[in-house]
Amino acid sequence: MLANLVAFTLENFTLVAFVAAIGFALFCGFVVRKHPALGWAEQFFRWIALAMGATGIYAFITHAFFPEQAAAAIGWQNSPFQFEVAVANLGFGVIAILAFSASFGFRLAAVIGNLCWLWGDAAGHIYQMVASHNFTIGNAGSWFWLDIIYPGSALILLLVMKFQARCA
Numbered sequence: 001m002l003a004n005l006v007a008f009t010l011e012n013f014t015l016v017a018f019v020a021a022i023g024f025a026l027f028c029g030f031v032v033r034k035h036p037a038l039g040w041a042e043q044f045f046r047w048i049a050l051a052m053g054a055t056g057i058y059a060f061i062t063h064a065f066f067p068e069q070a071a072a073a074i075g076w077q078n079s080p081f082q083f084e085v086a087v088a089n090l091g092f093g094v095i096a097i098l099a100f101s102a103s104f105g106f107r108l109a110a111v112i113g114n115l116c117w118l119w120g121d122a123a124g125h126i127y128q129m130v131a132s133h134n135f136t137i138g139n140a141g142s143w144f145w146l147d148i149i150y151p152g153s154a155l156i157l158l159l160v161m162k163f164q165a166r167c168a
Helices: 002-013 013-032 042-067 067-074 081-101 104-132 140-167
Strands: none
Touching: 002 013, 013 042, 013 067, 013 081, 013 104, 013 140, 042 081, 042 104, 042 140, 081 104
């Protein structure tokens, strides 16, 4: 049972991190009330950014140090290009983590950068699903959906935060 849980977590790290982020945001916002001055959008943005960053660092580790397994999970052949993908994941992951408590401008840049990177990944996954019928877990599973949801939700939360600030 524990082996199955570990395997699920590693195969769906992005989903586990996203669910954990929602849980932490709810816990910190409604139970602990550590920062009651933070609005709900700010609370959720912080944890989504942190989870998006952790996912980027996890992807860096898998592509850089376990390229055969990463390629197999995506349904691709291993390639030297994986190290370049790994380093890009690291960069965008670190930027997302730094956005946790950064200025609005930095957060916006972090979200736009991750949006371009992850939605580009999602477009590539769609192409692979259509052209090659590649529905492996790393190509069409939770990784694909969270490539869309992470930056999309972060952008929506930033817009809500900006709107709330103007109305206050």
